[in-house]
Amino acid sequence: MEQDYESILGQAERILDDVDHALARIDDGTYARCEVCNGPIGDGRLVTHPAARTCESHPQLTDPG
Numbered sequence: 596m597e598q599d600y601e602s603i604l605g606q607a608e609r610i611l612d613d614v615d616h617a618l619a620r621i622d623d624g625t626y627a628r629c630e631v632c633n634g635p636i637g638d639g640r641l642v643t644h645p646a647a648r649t650c651e652s653h654p655q656l657t658d659p660g
């Protein structure tokens with residue numbers, strides 16, 4: 596059981612890290628830009644993945660599984 600909690604918290608930590616990163620990107624004006632190809636991430640993707648770092652062309656980098 597404790598192992599599961601650690602795994603859940605590890606995921607939450609990763610999400611918080613992504614949100615932190617997204618907030619920093621809003622500050623420097625790069626939010627909603629793909630970090631790989633610099634293209635627009637797209638509103639549809641941002642609604643489901645507000646902290647997405649990349650566009651749909653490289654979802655494997657941001658979406659586990």
Ligand SMILES: [Zn+2]
Nearest residue numbers: 629631632650
């Ligand atoms: Zn891209």
